[in-house]
Amino acid sequence: MNDASTEGSERMIGMQEVTASALLTNKVGLHARPSVKLTQLAKRFASRIEVATSAAGPWTDAKSPVKIMRVKASQGEVLHFKASGADATAAITALVDIVTRKFDEE
Amino acid sequence: MERRLPGLAASSGLAFGPAVTFRAVGELRRAKGSVATEKQALADAVAAALQAVTALAGSLEGEAADIVGFQVALLEDDALTESAYAAIDRGMPADMAWRQAMAEEIAGYDISEDLYFRARSADLADICDRVLRQLFDLPELAGAPPGAVILAQDLPPSAFLGIDWSRGGGIVLGSGSPSSHVAMLARGRSVPMVVGIGSEWEAVSGTVIVDGVAGLVLTGPSQESIARAQRQASELGRLRDQAEARKSQPALTKDGTRIAVMVNVAGLADVAALPPEACDGIGLTRTEFLVEQSLRDETAQFGAYAGLLRWAAGRPVTIRTLDAGGDKPIAGYTLAGEANPFLGLRGIRLSLRHPEIFRVQLRALARAAAIGPLKIMLPMVTTAHELEQTRALLDAVLVDLAAEGMPHAMPALGIMVEVPAAAMAVARFDAAFYSIGSNDLTQYATAAARDGLEVASYADVLHPGVLAMIAHVARHGAKTGREVSLCGDAGGEPRAIAALLRAGIRTVSVSPGLLALAKDAIRGVDLSAPDEAA
Numbered sequence: 001m002n003d004a005s006t007e008g009s010e011r012m013i014g015m016q017e018v019t020a021s022a023l024l025t026n027k028v029g030l031h032a033r034p035s036v037k038l039t040q041l042a043k044r045f046a047s048r049i050e051v052a053t054s055a056a057g058p059w060t061d062a063k064s065p066v067k068i069m070r071v072k073a074s075q076g077e078v079l080h081f082k083a084s085g086a087d088a089t090a091a092i093t094a095l096v097d098i099v100t101r102k103f104d105e106e
Numbered sequence: 107m108e109r110r111l112p113g114l115a116a117s118s119g120l121a122f123g124p125a126v127t128f129r130a131v132g133e134l135r136r137a138k139g140s141v142a143t144e145k146q147a148l149a150d151a152v153a154a155a156l157q158a159v160t161a162l163a164g165s166l167e168g169e170a171a172d173i174v175g176f177q178v179a180l181l182e183d184d185a186l187t188e189s190a191y192a193a194i195d196r197g198m199p200a201d202m203a204w205r206q207a208m209a210e211e212i213a214g215y216d217i218s219e220d221l222y223f224r225a226r227s228a229d230l231a232d233i234c235d236r237v238l239r240q241l242f243d244l245p246e247l248a249g250a251p252p253g254a255v256i257l258a259q260d261l262p263p264s265a266f267l268g269i270d271w272s273r274g275g276g277i278v279l280g281s282g283s284p285s286s287h288v289a290m291l292a293r294g295r296s297v298p299m300v301v302g303i304g305s306e307w308e309a310v311s312g313t314v315i316v317d318g319v320a321g322l323v324l325t326g327p328s329q330e331s332i333a334r335a336q337r338q339a340s341e342l343g344r345l346r347d348q349a350e351a352r353k354s355q356p357a358l359t360k361d362g363t364r365i366a367v368m369v370n371v372a373g374l375a376d377v378a379a380l381p382p383e384a385c386d387g388i389g390l391t392r393t394e395f396l397v398e399q400s401l402r403d404e405t406a407q408f409g410a411y412a413g414l415l416r417w418a419a420g421r422p423v424t425i426r427t428l429d430a431g432g433d434k435p436i437a438g439y440t441l442a443g444e445a446n447p448f449l450g451l452r453g454i455r456l457s458l459r460h461p462e463i464f465r466v467q468l469r470a471l472a473r474a475a476a477i478g479p480l481k482i483m484l485p486m487v488t489t490a491h492e493l494e495q496t497r498a499l500l501d502a503v504l505v506d507l508a509a510e511g512m513p514h515a516m517p518a519l520g521i522m523v524e525v526p527a528a529a530m531a532v533a534r535f536d537a538a539f540y541s542i543g544s545n546d547l548t549q550y551a552t553a554a555a556r557d558g559l560e561v562a563s564y565a566d567v568l569h570p571g572v573l574a575m576i577a578h579v580a581r582h583g584a585k586t587g588r589e590v591s592l593c594g595d596a597g598g599e600p601r602a603i604a605a606l607l608r609a610g611i612r613t614v615s616v617s618p619g620l621l622a623l624a625k626d627a628i629r630g631v632d633l634s635a636p637d638e639a640a
Contacts (some may be wrong), residue, residue, distance in 0.1 A: 027402045031222045032176040032229070039179065065176075066185040070214060072223045105405070 018088040021055070021080045022095075026102035029074035034103040039065045041098055047085025049095070053077050062095070108328045111306050114562055115321035116284040117292040117299035118620075120339040121276030122315040122332065125325075126250045127308065128258035128265065131238040138199035145191060148200040151240035156181040158236065158246050162268050167375060173399075177233050186211070186233075201241050208234035216437075224438035225398060232262070250275075255314040257307040261288050271297050276316035278323050280307045283433075283556065284595075293598075294376060296346075296619045302562070349622035354384045357625040360632035365607065367625055368424070368615040370593055372396070374413045380618050387421035388414060389541065389615020390483070390593040393467070397428045398436050401463050404470045411474035422479045424541065424593075424615075426522065427467055427496075429453045429485040432546075439463070448546075448555065453486025453522075458495055468496075468503045475515035483541055487521040490534045522593075526551045529575040532582045540579055541615070544594025548572050567596040573609050580610025591615055600627035608637055 026034060042049045042062040050059035053073050059082060060067045073079060079099055083091045098104075138144065159181060163174040180186050189210065193203035208230060215227040239246065247256060247265050252273035258265075259280040266288050269275070277292055282301035292299040298318030315324040315335045319342075324331055357365045368389030371377055373396060377388075391414060393407075400406035414423050430436045431444075431452020439460070444450040457464040471482055484496055497519060507514040523529050524543035532540060544567050549556040551572050554564035566572070576592070583590030590611065596602040597614030600623065606614070607628070616624045 027404075028222050028400070029220065032226060033172055036176055036179045061185070064183050064185045065179040066183040066211075069180075069223075069226070072215075072218050072220060074220045074222075 016088050017082065017084040018092045019080065019082045020092045020096050021078050022099040024073055024075055024077050024079055024099060026105060027075055028105075029077070030068060030071060030079075032069070034105065035065055035068040037098065037103050038095065039063055039068055041094055042091065045083070045085070045087045045091035045094075047083045047088040047091050049081065049083045049088075049091055051095075052080045052082075055080050107326050108331060109325045111278075111303045111323040111325065113278070113300040113303040113321050113323060114284055115299075115318050116279075116282070116289040116301045117277070117297055117318050118623075119276075119296055119298035119318045119342060120316065120335055121253075121255060121274060121298040121318070122313060122327070122335050122339075123253040123255045123275055124251060125310045125312060125314045126245070126247070126254040126256050127310065128247055128256055128261065129244055129308075130259060131235055131242060131244065134201070134238075134242050136199045136201040136241060141194055141197070144194045144198075144200040144203070147241060148187065148190060148194065148204060148237075151200070151204075151237045152181060152187060154240040155233070155236040158248060158268075162248065166267065173229060177229055177236075180230075180233060181237075201238060204237055204241070205234065222401070225436065227437060255316055257310050257314070259307070266291050271295050276300075276314075276318070278303060278307055278310075278314065278316055280305055284562075290372075290617070293617045294619050345626070346623065349626040352629075353622040353625065354381065355625075357628040359607065359628055360630070361634040363607075363612070363633050365628045366591075366613040367621060367628070368422075368591070368593075368613065369618045369621060370615050371414070371618070373410060374417060377414075377417060377618055380621070382417055382419050382421060385421070385618075385621060386613070387418055387479075388423040388425075389591055389613070391423065391425040393426060393428055394430060394434050394436070397467060398430075398439075401436075401439065402466055404466045404473075407467060407470035408473050411470060411480070412477050415474055415478035415480060418478060420478060422481055424481040424483050424520075425471060425474075426483045426485050427454065427464070427471075428457055431456050431486075448549070454484045454492050454496065455486060455488075457484075458492060461499060464496075465499060465503060468500050469507065471517055472500065472503050472507055472514045473512060475517040476513040479518075480515075481518040481520055481539060483520050483522055483539075485522045485543070486524060486546075487535070488525045488528055490536070493519070493521055493535055493537060520589075523547065523579050524550065526575060529579055532579045537588070539589040539591070540583055542576055542579060542590065542592040542594065542611075544572075544576070544592055544596040547575065547594070548596075551575060567594070567599075567602055568605055573605060576606065576611065577609040580612075584610065589613060598624045600624075600630075603627045604631045604637075607631055607633060 049062040051062045052059045060071055081092050081095050159174055159177045163171055163178050166174055190203040190207035212227045212230045215223050218224050248268040253275050255276045257278045260282050277299040279301040298316045300316055300321055300323050303323055310325050315327050357367050366386040368387045369385045370390040371388055372392045396410050431440045432448045441451050474480055487493055518538040520539035521535055521537045522543045523540050524546035545556055548565050548567045552564045552569055554561040556565055580590045591613035592611050593615035598616035598620035
């Protein structure tokens with residue numbers, strides 16, 4: 001089960017690293033309100049969660065609104081997520097979902 | 107010792123209360139302590155600023171709450187202070203370390219190619235200032251006692267919003283202008299305000315009387331002056347109560363001429379306390395504050411316009427397209443460093459230069475028009491070509507919306523008359539309606555800047571030359587059956603109303619706080635009697 005799929009093995013609790021990506025389609029990009037929503041959501045999970053606009057990084061702490069704002073990701077960019085920890089899968093699912101839902105703003 | 111400090115009346119009414127001075131941080135410098143002391147000082151200042159914005163966020167709604175909520179999120183984040191602490195470790199005092207760290211952060215936003223991100227530098231500057239105020243122990247205005255008179259060189263709108271005005275109080279500014287955003291806020295909430303008293307404000311303490319009718323500030327007032335101010339305030343209060351009691355009744359002059367009275371708003375919050383029956387609709391919606399936050403966000407704009415139309419319940423809602431420039435810059439959108447921004451690239455001139463952004467607003471407006479009678483008003487129109495260019499853009503937007511199957515309707519397209527050349531050539535403009543922007547028309551016609559203290563007395567809407575232009579536009583409207591309204595401050599000024607009605611104006615639009623008094627002033631005018639002033 002511990003293969004190279006995007007979802008880590010449940011048996012590896014505490015160790016798994018999960019990755020996924022989502023296209024930023026909301027018009028304002030990762031602007032003030034969306035970035036606050038994103039970081040608030042990320043903080044609900046115990047896992048370490050990072051975000052990047054390129055699969056190669058650089059990676060940014062998804063729980064820091066200041067750092068997220070510095071990324072200045074705008075509409076049309078792809079957000080890559082990487083999480084490690086017990087609830088990494090749930091965290092990634094929730095983050096991809098909120099980006100896909102355009103942060104419930106449009 | 108009683109002293110009289112003359113200034114300009116910016117918001118009517120009388121206030122007297124304890125003076126509270128609000129000093130800008132400016133070039134203040136901190137005496138450096140040990141590294142541990144400096145770190146603690148910064149930590150305490152950030153914690154206190156966070157507490158203040160958190161409390162403020164809880165008391166606000168809508169866009170204002172979002173802006174302050176963003177500041178809360180940033181102040182809670184250790185990443186914001188990291189580099190400041192590192193600089194303290196290298197031997198820098200807390201204030202300098204913080205200023206430097208925030209300057210770098212702000213620079214990062216300023217260089218962004220995205221307008222949204224560039225506009226955020228104002229939030230960062232506000233955060234920077236809040237923490238510095240704590241570091242220098244400068245009081246937050248939110249802690250001012252009820253009924254206090256706030257004295258400052260200038261007052262940021264966010265500071266105004268942080269004050270509880272429900273128990274009275276007033277504002278005195280050293281600089282400032284009756285047309286500033288904070289003066290509009292003050293008029294909207296009936297907070298007496300005098301601006302332009304010069305540097306005298308710095309030395310004021312004790313009880314202060316703010317006479318927002320005469321444009322006068324009294325410091326160290328005698329018992330007699332206090333008693334007189336109290337009498338005047340209660341008389342004003344009585345007149346206001348009387349006017350309020352008849353607010354929902356139509357405004358008829360003594361001779362029975364019906365005058366439509368509409369309201370000027372920046373958003374739904376401005377009319378939250380006003381029953382829509384009390385007015386004849388919305389005569390001016392300033393979209394600058396809304397659109398600055400959502401330049402490309404059609405949904406957000408549509409939501410705001412739709413909210414106004416639903417509130418108005420079938421009454422007309424006039425929405426002015428983005429009027430940036432002049433005294434209303436938008437970082438990354440308006441031209442930076444214009445030598446004379448009031449005569450520069452502003453209003454419709456700027457919108458037509460940014461069709462991709464203008465189109466978003468026109469789409470949102472055309473969609474909202476499906477909900478109720480929506481009127482689009484173009485600011486700063488100078489040539490008929492600008493109106494026709496906009497009409498072409500609007501037509502294209504309507505075609506797109508139809509193709510997308512999106513609910514929409516054709517809004518009425520009208521212009522603001524505020525450029526004298528346009529006023530004199532009004533017959534050239536094939537507009538559905540004309541709305542006279544008396545503040546700018548007066549400033550341009552009298553060659554006296556509206557924010558220039560030394561020349562403010564020249565900028566008088568009652569100048570016969572200004573009134574002649576207003577009458578010219580009103581005659582054209584009457585002849586061609588098109589509505590002419592007036593949406594500047596003069597419409598809410600009791601001393602100006604008679605002259606405006608005699609010039610032919612039959613529709614005015616005023617700040618919601620002035621609605622009742624404007625209606626009462628109209629009721630005092632007799633258009634059948636000869637004009638005493640003539």
